[in-house]
Amino acid sequence: MSRWGSMKIKVFNPLSEKLGFKEKEVHLVAPIKVKDIEVLSEVRLEDYLISKNKREIITSEAEVSEQDEIWILPIVDGG
Amino acid sequence: MTKLEVNLYGYAGKILEANLEDESFKSTPLNKRWVELYVGGGGYATRILYDLIDNTTDPLSPENPLIVMTGPFTGLAAISPKTLIVARSPLTGFLAKSASSGSFGTVLKRSGYDGIVVKGRAKKPVLISIVDNEPQIYNARSLWGKGVFEASKLIKEELKDPKIRIAMIGPAGENLVKISSIITDERRAFGRTGVGAIMGSKNLKGIAVSGSLKTPVSDEKKLIELNKKHLSVAPTTSRGGGLKAYGTGGGIISGAQGGNLPIKNWTLGVWEGAEKITTQTFMEKYKLGSGMKVCGESVICSIQCERAIEMDDPRYGRSKGKGPEYETLAALGSMNLVDAIEGIIYANDLCDDLGLDTISTGVVISWAMEAYEKGVLKASDIGFPLKWGDVESLTKLIRMIAYRKGFGATLSEGVKASSTKIGEGSEGFAVHVKGLEVPMHNPRLYNTMGVLYAVSNIGASHLQGMGVLVERGLLLPEYGIDAVPKDTASKTKTVLIQQSLCAFVDSAGLCKFGVFGVIDFNHIAETFNAITGRSEDKDSILKIGDRIWYLERMLDGKLGLKAEDDRLPDRFVKEAVKEGPAAGLVCPIDDLLPEFYKARELDPVSGQPTARKLKELELDI
Numbered sequence: 001m002s003r004w005g006s007m008k009i010k011v012f013n014p015l016s017e018k019l020g021f022k023e024k025e026v027h028l029v030a031p032i033k034v035k036d037i038e039v040l041s042e043v044r045l046e047d048y049l050i051s052k053n054k055r056e057i058i059t060s061e062a063e064v065s066e067q068d069e070i071w072i073l074p075i076v077d078g079g
Numbered sequence: 080m081t082k083l084e085v086n087l088y089g090y091a092g093k094i095l096e097a098n099l100e101d102e103s104f105k106s107t108p109l110n111k112r113w114v115e116l117y118v119g120g121g122g123y124a125t126r127i128l129y130d131l132i133d134n135t136t137d138p139l140s141p142e143n144p145l146i147v148m149t150g151p152f153t154g155l156a157a158i159s160p161k162t163l164i165v166a167r168s169p170l171t172g173f174l175a176k177s178a179s180s181g182s183f184g185t186v187l188k189r190s191g192y193d194g195i196v197v198k199g200r201a202k203k204p205v206l207i208s209i210v211d212n213e214p215q216i217y218n219a220r221s222l223w224g225k226g227v228f229e230a231s232k233l234i235k236e237e238l239k240d241p242k243i244r245i246a247m248i249g250p251a252g253e254n255l256v257k258i259s260s261i262i263t264d265e266r267r268a269f270g271r272t273g274v275g276a277i278m279g280s281k282n283l284k285g286i287a288v289s290g291s292l293k294t295p296v297s298d299e300k301k302l303i304e305l306n307k308k309h310l311s312v313a314p315t316t317s318r319g320g321g322l323k324a325y326g327t328g329g330g331i332i333s334g335a336q337g338g339n340l341p342i343k344n345w346t347l348g349v350w351e352g353a354e355k356i357t358t359q360t361f362m363e364k365y366k367l368g369s370g371m372k373v374c375g376e377s378v379i380c381s382i383q384c385e386r387a388i389e390m391d392d393p394r395y396g397r398s399k400g401k402g403p404e405y406e407t408l409a410a411l412g413s414m415n416l417v418d419a420i421e422g423i424i425y426a427n428d429l430c431d432d433l434g435l436d437t438i439s440t441g442v443v444i445s446w447a448m449e450a451y452e453k454g455v456l457k458a459s460d461i462g463f464p465l466k467w468g469d470v471e472s473l474t475k476l477i478r479m480i481a482y483r484k485g486f487g488a489t490l491s492e493g494v495k496a497s498s499t500k501i502g503e504g505s506e507g508f509a510v511h512v513k514g515l516e517v518p519m520h521n522p523r524l525y526n527t528m529g530v531l532y533a534v535s536n537i538g539a540s541h542l543q544g545m546g547v548l549v550e551r552g553l554l555l556p557e558y559g560i561d562a563v564p565k566d567t568a569s570k571t572k573t574v575l576i577q578q579s580l581c582a583f584v585d586s587a588g589l590c591k592f593g594v595f596g597v598i599d600f601n602h603i604a605e606t607f608n609a610i611t612g613r614s615e616d617k618d619s620i621l622k623i624g625d626r627i628w629y630l631e632r633m634l635d636g637k638l639g640l641k642a643e644d645d646r647l648p649d650r651f652v653k654e655a656v657k658e659g660p661a662a663g664l665v666c667p668i669d670d671l672l673p674e675f676y677k678a679r680e681l682d683p684v685s686g687q688p689t690a691r692k693l694k695e696l697e698l699d700i
Contacts, residue, residue, distance in 0.1 A: 012359070013324035014314070046552050047317035051336035055349070056660055074321020075551050075596060077330035077339060077405060077520065 005029075005066020012073055015043065028066045035060035040072070049073040087114065088297040089151030089610035094127075095192045095214055097207055099281055100141065100199035104214045109193060116697060119193060120150035121176055122586035122627035124165035125634060127196060128174075129700065134639045138169035138273075139255060139280035141200040147187070147246070147286065148194035150588030151610050154185030155296060157309035158593025160378040162187065162246075162263075163585055169280075170257040170273035170439075170493050171514040171538045173635045173644075177260075177274050178542065178585055179246070181267035182375030183288065186244040190290030201282040206247075208238060208287040219284040223253060226432035227262045230284065240289050244375075247285025248275045249434025251481040255279050256491040258439035258480070258516070262431055264375055266401040270436040272515060272537055273493075297612030305606045309598055310381040318553060318596035322384040323371065327405035327592075328358030334409070338524045338660030339547065342413045343467065344445040344508060345521075345650050348659025352418030352468075356408050358386055361420045365390045367399065384592055388424065394470075395425035403427040403437075406541070409519035410441025415448060415473055422470030426477060433481035442516035443494040444476050446509050447486075455503045461486045510648050513538035513640075522651045522666040525550045527564065529666035530574045530675050533647040536631035542585075544577035545595050546570075553596035555580075557617050571674045579624030586627055626696040629688050632681075633698065642686035645672065 006025045016022045024039060034040065034050055045060035051071040052058045064070055087109060096105040109123075117123045124146040136142050145166050152159035162184030168175030187195075191212035201216075204223040208215050217237075222230045227249045235241055244264060251259035252275030259275025260268045269275075278285075296302050313319035321329055334340035335353030342350040354360060362370050365388040372385040386402035403411070403423055411417060411426045430437045450456040451465040458464040462485050465472050479487025489497050494516050498509035510517045515538025522529030527546025532539040541547070554560050555576060564570045580600065584591055587607065594603065600617040607615050615623075632640075647668045655663050676683055680692045693699055 012321070012329070014320035015317075044317075049333045049337055049551060051333065054336050057337040071332075071336065073333040073336070074324065074329065075318050075333070075548065075553055076321040076325055076327060077334060077547055077551070 007064055007066055008069040009037070009039065010069070010071045015048065015072055015074070019043070031063040031065040033061055033063055034058065034070065043072070045072070047075070049075055086612060087111070088295050088612045089155060090114065090119065091188050091191055091193045091292070091294055093192055094194045094196060095209065096196045096198065097214065098198045099201040099205065099283065102201070102216045116623070117627055117630065118150060118583070118586040118623060120148050120153070120161065120586040120588050121163040121165060121178070122582065122623070122630065124148040124163055124194065125174065125176070125627065125630050128165055128167070129630065129634050129637070132167050133637055136167055138167045138172070138175075139276060141198070141281070143167045143277060145197040145274070145277050145281065146194065149184040149188050150586055152606070153588030154188050154377060155294060155302065155610055156379070156589070156606050157306040158313065158380045158382065159587070159589045160184060160375055160380070161585065161588045161590055164261065164269045164274045166274060166277050167638065168272040168537070169255070169276045173513055173638050173640055174537050174631055175272035175274055175277065176537045176585070177269040177271045179261070179263045179267050179269045180374040180378070180590060181244070181264035182377045183244045183246050183263040184588065185375065185377040186290060187288045188294050189292050190288040191292050195286060197281060197283060200280065204282050204284050206234065206284050206287060209290070210240070211290045211292060222284045224250060226250065227434055228265055228432050231265050234285070234287055238287060243287050243289040245285050245287045248278045249432055249481070251434040252276055252279035254481065254483050254491070256435065256480060256483065257493050257496070258436050258443065258491065259434050260436045262434055266431055267374060268431070268436070270438065271540060275434050296610050298609045301609040302606065305602065305609055306379060309593070309602065309606070310379070313381050313593060313597050316597050319382050319593075322382050322592055325358045326384045326386040326402070328386065328403060328408050330405040331357035331408050331413075332359065334405070334519070336660070339521045340413050341409055341519050341521065343416055344414060344449045345510060346656065348656035348661050350413055350416070352416065353413060355418040356412045356420050356423060358402070361388065361402060361424070362386060365402070365424075372401070380593065382593060390421060390424055392421045392425070395421055398424050398428050406519050407437040407441070410438045411473065414441050414445040416468040417470055417473060418468065419470055422473070426470070426474050429474060429477050433477065435477065435481055438518050439493060439516040440477060440480060442510055443480070443490045443497060444473060446494045446498065446505070447476065447490060449508050450501065450505045455501060455505050507649055510650055511539060512647065513644050515539050517648065520547045521661055522647060523655065523664040524661040526666050526671060527570050527573050527577070529647050529651060529668050530570070530671045531577065533668060533672065534645045534675060536628070536635050542581060542591060544574060544581050545591060546573055546577050548595050549573050549577065557599045557601055558621065567670055567674050570671060571678050574675060575678055576621065578628050579621050581624070582627040582631070583620050583624035586623070622696070626698060629692065629696055629698055632686070632688060633700070636685065636687045640686055642676070642682070642684055645686060
């Protein structure tokens with residue numbers, strides 16, 4: 001495994017418009033809490049669903065590491 | 080509660096009673112005391128119904144009234160297009176209640192009436208029309224048998240009024256299919272609890288309304304100011320902005336990744352097909368114009384959650400208009416492992432045109448698929464083999480249900496009756512509460528939904544309490560819910576507050592998508608006061624919601640409901656999925672239900688409230 005890894009972040013509208021990207025690779029040297037990821041520092045993460053590797057919903061306190069993929073999703077479930 | 084000098088600001092002020100037996104009409108002023116206690120919409124309509132039926136009333140007889148009712152917010156406040164239909168359900172035997180968005184309610188009020196009570200049964204197919212206070216009955220024989228899309232066009236041509244708004248049934252309602260709906264604006268639906276069959280039993284094809292009458296409000300300047308605030312805030316919130324970007328169907332992705340999405344009749348926890356059927360995918364392919372649309376042309380809304388699409392597919396033909404919602408994508412899609420989005424769009428069109436509830440239809444077909452897979456049903460029972468994921472099986476069954484053809488006649492009775500008839504253990508995977516098919520939110524993961532389904536006064540409905548939103552982090556700090564509920568006490572509190580707020584919202588005419596996670600109930604109370612001249616606050620509107628919830632419960636008691644009817648299907652209580660975010664989880668309903676009963680002061684056998692509670696809420700009817 002490479003010492004320098006990268007994690008993919010995918011965001012959706014309306015957040016993607018606010019942040020100016022839909023997908024971004026973030027380079028990590030160690031596991032990091034989602035809330036400490038710099039490109040998400042302006043986001044009120046509790047208003048969104050954070051999905052890790054398309055299999056798990058995590059909180060902003062959870063740690064992610066290289067080769068993870070997180071999706072920041074709006075809470076739109078309804079009927 | 081404020082003692083009102085009720086002047087009926089926010090209301091047209093009267094209800095139309097239509098008796099189809101002798102084709103007569105009667106205009107009745109609103110009961111001011113009932114307005115004070117039950118507001119309008121679902122609450123007011125349930126109060127009317129309470130006096131008109133009992134446990135001997137056959138839901139498909141002339142004695143079961145079909146009550147259509149708007150609320151004071153309908154058409155006046157931001158994001159408030161809702162109209163309610165209330166009756167006794169032919170599917171459950173209990174309260175039938177279903178809400179529709181679109182323009183119908185707004186235009187009904189402009190026609191001069193807050194609601195319509197339809198009684199009796201016409202001797203031949205008819206259509207009721209109301210134009211500026213003037214009701215009429217038309218012969219609808221030439222419309223009978225026609226799908227909603229064609230019949231709607233013909234009515235607009237015949238009445239020479241393109242602005243007319245219609246609530247009507249398709250062939251499914253005419254054929255008394257118990258999972259049939261009433262469709263408005265061609266694409267919105269009073270979907271649930273079999274209300275289409277009630278309209279069909281009255282030989283009533285539809286109700287058409289048109290008008291230009293203005294509803295008076297107490298403080299117009301204040302209302303404009305509050306509406307502006309609501310409209311500007313809504314799209315900036317995560318939920319409102321998400322709905323604006325993707326509609327409810329955007330929830331397929333988060334549902335799949337978060338464990339909310341039902342897959343293969345709730346037996347799987349992971350499905351690769353989800354990304355193929357989500358709104359994000361189908362809007363890339365079939366977006367019409369900007370893709371965003373309000374649910375009706377008269378509706379004041381800045382979210383615009385409707386997705387407009389245009390598809391021309393060699394297999395399924397042309398589709399133009401409203402794309403499928405989350406519930407439909409899940410019920411017709413993931414529940415049946417259908418990952419062909421074009422097939423789902425086509426099946427959704429069929430359900431709208433034939434007048435079928437997409438949730439109940441998807442669930443009963445999913446049950447049939449599982450019964451076939453387990454050998455309980457044979458190809459000879461159905462007429463052809465069933466295959467998970469097969470669009471042809473799905474759409475053939477939809478037609479058979481609507482026309483009660485072959486095995487479709489069994490399925491047309493709903494999943495409870497179908498499984499009771501077929502037996503052989505198939506009752507164990509018939510996913511319903513009180514006979515109403517369970518919608519698309521996972522109670523194993525979101526336990527408040529388990530309680531809300533189990534104790535709902537209409538059977539399993541995701542709109543009698545949106546606990547899933549709270550459990551996902553859209554809190555209600557104004558009511559002391561400032562953290563995601565984790566223990567039994569906080570889950571019970573969430574259930575109670577959600578039930579009562581939804582009962583109020585359904586009575587006011589608000590859309591739930593414009594409230595929860597979008598704006599707080601202090602704002603809603605202020606808007607209520609600006610419209611009506613009342614002096615309510617967030618706590619008093621919660622109490623009104625409480626009262627309406629208990630009124631529904633009392634009506635259900637009159638119709639034979641017992642505590643044992645408040646149950647959750649074994650599939651959620653005893654069976655867990657093996658993979659995904661909900662792996663290994665079941666809903667601890669046996670821990671949660673007693674707490675709910677205690678908090679609501681319900682008798683553990685009758686399921687009815689104590690005399691003390693009824694007196695407290697002025698429900699000593």
